[in-house]
Amino acid sequence: MDGRRDSWDLGEGDPITDELTAMRLLGGGEAYEAYLAFDEITYSPVVVKLLRPRQVDDASAQRGLRREVAALAAVNHPVVVRGLRHELAGPRPHVVLEHVDGPRLSSLLRRYGPLQEAQYLPLAIDVSAALHYLGHLGYVHLDIKPSNIIMGAPARLIDLSVARTVDDAASLGHPIGTDDYMAPEQCRPGESASPGPASDVWGLGTTLFEAVSGSKPFLRGDMESRAPAEIWPQLVTDPGALPERVPPEMSKIVYAALEREPADRPLPHEIAEALQPVLERQPRGHLAGFKVRR
Numbered sequence: 223m224d225g226r227r228d229s230w231d232l233g234e235g236d237p238i239t240d241e242l243t244a245m246r247l248l249g250g251g252e253a254y255e256a257y258l259a260f261d262e263i264t265y266s267p268v269v270v271k272l273l274r275p276r277q278v279d280d281a282s283a284q285r286g287l288r289r290e291v292a293a294l295a296a297v298n299h300p301v302v303v304r305g306l307r308h309e310l311a312g313p314r315p316h317v318v319l320e321h322v323d324g325p326r327l328s329s330l331l332r333r334y335g336p337l338q339e340a341q342y343l344p345l346a347i348d349v350s351a352a353l354h355y356l357g358h359l360g361y362v363h364l365d366i367k368p369s370n371i372i373m374g375a376p377a378r379l380i381d382l383s384v385a386r387t388v389d390d391a392a393s394l395g396h397p398i399g400t401d402d403y404m405a406p407e408q409c410r411p412g413e414s415a416s417p418g419p420a421s422d423v424w425g426l427g428t429t430l431f432e433a434v435s436g437s438k439p440f441l442r443g444d445m446e447s448r449a450p451a452e453i454w455p456q457l458v459t460d461p462g463a464l465p466e467r468v469p470p471e472m473s474k475i476v477y478a479a480l481e482r483e484p485a486d487r488p489l490p491h492e493i494a495e496a497l498q499p500v501l502e503r504q505p506r507g508h509l510a511g512f513k514v515r516r
Contacts, residue, residue, distance in 0.1 A: 228274040228275055228276045228277070229247075229255060229274065229275070230255065230272060230274075230275060230314070232244040232247070232257060234246060238257065238259055238270055238272070238314060238316070239309070239314065239316075240262075241261060241262040241263050242259045242260070242261055242262070242268070242270055242318070243259055243260045243262075244257045244258075244259050244270075245257070245258040245259055245260060245267065246258050248269065250271075250274070251383065253273060253274060253277045253280070253282075253283040253286060253287075253383075254271050254272060254273055254274060254277070254283075254287070254383070255271075255272055255274055256269055256270065256271045256272075257269070257270045257272070258321065261306075261318065263307075264306065266321070267321040268306060268318050268319060268320065268321050269303075269318070269319040269320070269321050270316050270317070270318055270319075271287075271290075271316060271317050271319065271383075272314050272315065272316040273287060273314075273315045273316070278313070278314070278315060284310070284315065286383060286384075287308075287310060287315055287317065288310060289383075289385065289386070290317060290382050290383050290385065291305065291308045291310065291317055293361060293382040293385040294317065294319075294382055296359055296361060297355075297356065297359065297361065297382070299351075299352055299355045299356075300376055301348045301349065301351055301352035301355075301376050301377060301378060301379055302352050302355075302356075302378070302379050302380075302382075303319055303320055303322055303372075303378055303379065303380045303381075303382075304319065304320045305317055305318070305319055305320075306318040306319060306320060319380075322372045322374070322378045322380065323374075324372045324373050324374040324378070325372070325373055326368065326369050326370075326371065326372060326373070327345070327368035327369070327371040327372075327373055327377075327429070327433065328367075328368035328369040328371075330373060331368055331432060331433065331436060335436045336433065336434055336435055336436040336465075337433045337434065339469065339472075339500075339504060340504050341373070341433075342430065342433045342434050342472075343472070343497055343500055343501040343504070344375065344376070344377070344501060345371070345373070345377045345430075345433060346426070346430055346472075346475070346493060346494075346497050347493075347494045347497055347498060347501065348376040348377040349366070349371065349377060349379060349426055349429070350426065350490040350491065350493040350494040350497075351376075351490070351494060352379050353366075353419070353422045353423065353426065353490035354489075354490040354491045354494070356419070356422065357388075357419040357422075357489075357490065360387055360388045360389075361385055361386070361387055361388065362385065362386055362387075362388055362391040362417060362418060362419055362421060362422055363379065363382065363384075363385050363422050363425070364384045364385060364386060364391065364398055364399050364408065364417060364421060364422070364425075365381060365383070365384050365385075365399050365400055365403070365425070366379070366403060366422050366425025366426050366428075366429055367400050367402070367403040367425060367428070367429055368429055368432055368433070371429065384398055384399065386417075388418055388419065391416070391417040391418055391421070392416040392417065392418055393416075394411045394412075394416070394417055395411060395412060396411065397409055397410070397411065398411075398417065399421075399425070401453065401454060402428065402438055402440070402442065403424075403425050403428045403429065404421075404424075404425075404454065404456070405417070405420070405421040405424035405425065405456075405484070406424075406454070406456055406457050406482050407420075407421060407484060408421050408424075409450065409453075409454040409456070409457055410450060410454075410457065415483070415484050418484065419490075420484035420485070420487045421484065422490075423479050423487045423488065423489070423490060423493070424479060424480060424484075424487065426479055426490075426493070427439075427475075427476050427477075427478075427479025427480040427487075428440075428480065430472075430475070430476050430479070431461060431462075431464065431476050431480070434464060434465070434468050434472060434476070435462075435464055435465055435468070437462070439456075439461035439462055439480060440455045440456045440459060440461060440462070441455055441459070441462075442455075456480075456482075457482075461476075461477065461480050464476065464477075469500055471496055471497065471499075471500045472497065472500065474496075475488065475493055475496055475497060479493070
């Protein structure tokens with residue numbers, strides 16, 4: 223189904239509920255769309271994710287929204303967007319999220335190219351901290367990518383729409399995530415390994431590769447092909463080369479995060495610990511707007 227035609231078509235000033243007024247459409251996915259809205263309860267801008275009209279009665283879409291609500295309720299970390307409230311019944315099932323002011327990493331890369339060290343080092347440490355926390359809770363995000371990161375101090379990880387508990391992730395029998403950023407075990411779950419916390423480390427690795435180089439680590443696959451290796455080149459090819467200007471510690475972390483075997487990838491806290499000294503070597507003037515973590 224073409225999601226663009228399956229829309230609430232809400233414009234500025236249109237009511238979403240009695241308390242929520244649409245400001246503008248932000249985007250969406252196959253099952254939902256997201257609006258920036260004004261909330262009469264918090265009296266501030268918020269993000270509202272609604273099931274699309276034709277998904278309201280779809281059992282799979284309903285389960286997905288319930289899963290996201292459960293994940294948001296479990297997660298409370300400064301680098302992860304917060305859920306404010308939700309309504310799972312009624313004519314417009316939705317979840318209300320805090321509005322994080324700032325550009326998406328994907329937008330910055332598209333407009334300005336690779337990040338500077340003073341940008342990508344705090345980013346790596348921030349997201350690593352969030353992944354460490356998610357693992358502590360027994361959750362896996364499963365969709366770490368530039369468009370799911372809001373840049374700031376700290377960076378913010380958004381969109382828990384495909385997040386799973388570790389046990390649920392391990393039992394997945396179908397691909398899940400975004401093709402260019404999926405770990406091999408997400409592409410072919412259960413074949414040699416199952417999705418888990420190490421899959422998020424892979425997602426961080428692909429994201430950091432793009433942040434420091436401006437390009438993805440693997441050439442885009444052929445989405446018209448039925449061959450898994452064509453759809454997901456990460457199954458059979460090695461990542462490309464990073465620019466020589468990238469600090470060796472950063473290159474080592476990125477390539478380690480992109481090891482095909484989940485057990486060979488570093489743990490999130492190991493990434494943060496390896497990069498913290500590199501961040502602290504930055505000239506103080508280059509760190510304006512960034513907090514050095516100690």
